Amino acid sequence: MSALLIVDLQNDFCPGGALPVPEGDEIVPLINRLADGFDHVLQTQDWHPANHQSFASQHEGKSPYDTIEMAYGTQVLWPDHCVQGTEGADFHPGLDTTQSELIIRKGFRPEIDSYSAFFENDGTTPTGLTGYLKERDIDELFVCGLATDFCVKWSALDGRKQGFDVFVVEDATRGINQDGSLAQAWDEMNEAGVQVISSEAALDVGAVA
Numbered sequence: 001m002s003a004l005l006i007v008d009l010q011n012d013f014c015p016g017g018a019l020p021v022p023e024g025d026e027i028v029p030l031i032n033r034l035a036d037g038f039d040h041v042l043q044t045q046d047w048h049p050a051n052h053q054s055f056a057s058q059h060e061g062k063s064p065y066d067t068i069e070m071a072y073g074t075q076v077l078w079p080d081h082c083v084q085g086t087e088g089a090d091f092h093p094g095l096d097t098t099q100s101e102l103i104i105r106k107g108f109r110p111e112i113d114s115y116s117a118f119f120e121n122d123g124t125t126p127t128g129l130t131g132y133l134k135e136r137d138i139d140e141l142f143v144c145g146l147a148t149d150f151c152v153k154w155s156a157l158d159g160r161k162q163g164f165d166v167f168v169v170e171d172a173t174r175g176i177n178q179d180g181s182l183a184q185a186w187d188e189m190n191e192a193g194v195q196v197i198s199s200e201a202a203l204d205v206g207a208v209a
């Protein structure tokens with residue numbers, strides 16, 4: 001059985017938001033069409049406390065896109081974004097969320113960032129998604145949303161690690177592309193056996209599974 005996973009389609013990741021992904025809003029109508037073609041739709045929501053340690057504002061003398069060493073490794077520092085309860089953390093107003101059966105919130109522990117829908121950035125703290133998918137007999141995951149080179153990539157890679165068939169719906173994602181991170185993301189996903197698919201093809205597959 002297959003499901004569509006819509007990653008972080010929130011105001012702060014769209015143009016005009018705090019951490020805008022270029023053209024991030026342009027995929028909204030396409031994702032609404034995709035969702036219509038799937039029996040099961042899941043979402044993630046980046047959901048940080050105001051003192052989240054991935055925010056550059058929490059580190060004296062640091063600017064957004066600098067990196068620091070955290071307990072679990074290197075961490076990119078971001079502008080404050082997707083703060084719990086703010087408009088920036090809301091889903092894009094054009095996104096139709098009525099069909100969503102599960103919304104996974106992530107990044108709510110101040111000391112750990114969380115890109116992946118499956119694990120926090122320490123690689124070990126689970127969100128519960130693996131168990132949810134297994135209990136629901138979902139073995140194929142079609143991933144779309146924002147950003148290709150961060151939360152989409154990490155979700156797709158962890159999905160493979162957890163044994164799922166993973167497809168990234170290429171025209172239904174957009175990337176941040178920081179220092180070549182977008183090309184690198186596609187390479188890493190290819191190597192891990194993540195399949196790349198168009199929304200047309202995903203609708204064909206997703207609708208019947």
Ligand code: VGL
Pocket residue numbers: 008013046078115146147148149150151152
């Ligand atoms: C994301 C950076 C920080 C994402 C979330 O959704 O790709 N990127 N938090």
Ligand code: ZN
Pocket residue numbers: 046048054081082107
């Ligand atoms: Zn974040």
